[in-house]
Amino acid sequence: MSRQDDMNRTPDERQALEALRSLPKPRPSAEARERARAAFLAAEPPVSAPVRRPGRSFWVPLAAAAVLLVAALGAWNYIDTPRGTWTVTDVVNADGVTNAPATGDMIPSGTFATAPESELEMQLGRELRFRMLGGARIEVPEAPRRIWPGEIVIAVHEGEVFGTTGGQKLDVPVRIIAAEAEAVITGTTFAVFQDSTGTCVCMWTGSVVVTSRHDGNVFTLVPETKFYIYPDGSTSGALPLDGMERMKLQMMEDAGILELGD
Numbered sequence: 001m002s003r004q005d006d007m008n009r010t011p012d013e014r015q016a017l018e019a020l021r022s023l024p025k026p027r028p029s030a031e032a033r034e035r036a037r038a039a040f041l042a043a044e045p046p047v048s049a050p051v052r053r054p055g056r057s058f059w060v061p062l063a064a065a066a067v068l069l070v071a072a073l074g075a076w077n078y079i080d081t082p083r084g085t086w087t088v089t090d091v092v093n094a095d096g097v098t099n100a101p102a103t104g105d106m107i108p109s110g111t112f113a114t115a116p117e118s119e120l121e122m123q124l125g126r127e128l129r130f131r132m133l134g135g136a137r138i139e140v141p142e143a144p145r146r147i148w149p150g151e152i153v154i155a156v157h158e159g160e161v162f163g164t165t166g167g168q169k170l171d172v173p174v175r176i177i178a179a180e181a182e183a184v185i186t187g188t189t190f191a192v193f194q195d196s197t198g199t200c201v202c203m204w205t206g207s208v209v210v211t212s213r214h215d216g217n218v219f220t221l222v223p224e225t226k227f228y229i230y231p232d233g234s235t236s237g238a239l240p241l242d243g244m245e246r247m248k249l250q251m252m253e254d255a256g257i258l259e260l261g262d
């Protein structure tokens with residue numbers, strides 16, 4: 001409050017203010033001060049919120065999820081792994097074979113053709129071995145998967161193809177498709193010829209079922225016979241094998257399946 005304000009007041013007002021200013025300032029008693037000090041010392045410090053760290057209950061679900069993920073990836077890799085590989089087991093006059101594969105080569109899939117003086121032989125794992133003679137052209141699929149393998153479908157466009165399963169029944173059937181017929185091989189030594197005459201399926205031993213691609217009629221072959229389906233859809237019925245066919249089929253039977261170590 002300024003001195004000018006005091007001058008503006010009445011004498012009575014100034015006298016009252018002077019009386020208030022002369023009063024002693026209030027101070028707490030010693031007892032009050034002691035009570036305040038005791039309360040201050042007795043008070044507990046504030047407790048901060050604890051920091052939560054991931055405990056065992058946090059990591060267990062994550063670890064379980066990781067294990068399941070690894071197991072799922074491993075199972076999928078197993079399912080998607082081929083049951084075997086196509087391996088070239090013999091080549092005659094490689095210059096006359098498309099892609100010029102060498103003995104021991106792994107073949108994923110593809111179309112292969114042999115010139116008149118060339119031959120190509122390959123084997124799938126320990127299940128199927130076949131030989132293309134000169135002047136043949138075929139399509140070979142990828143090796144079947146371990147799970148849900150389906151069928152092994154081989155297309156014979158022309159020429160002669162001899163094959164064997166080594167006397168064992170196949171886990172995965174082989175379907176050979178030619179111009180006039182389809183042959184399902186489940187365990188046998190066989191041959192398929194395709195030329196302008198038609199499609200001929202030969203069986204030495206085992207089981208071969210032939211289906212006409214003209215009318216869907218199904219024929220079951222008997223050992224040491226052959227069966228023609230002609231371009232007009234007619235069939236030959238069961239015919240005896242000739243001497244050359246018997247010799248080649250017998251050689252294929254005796255050759256059997258090679259131990260390739262895969």
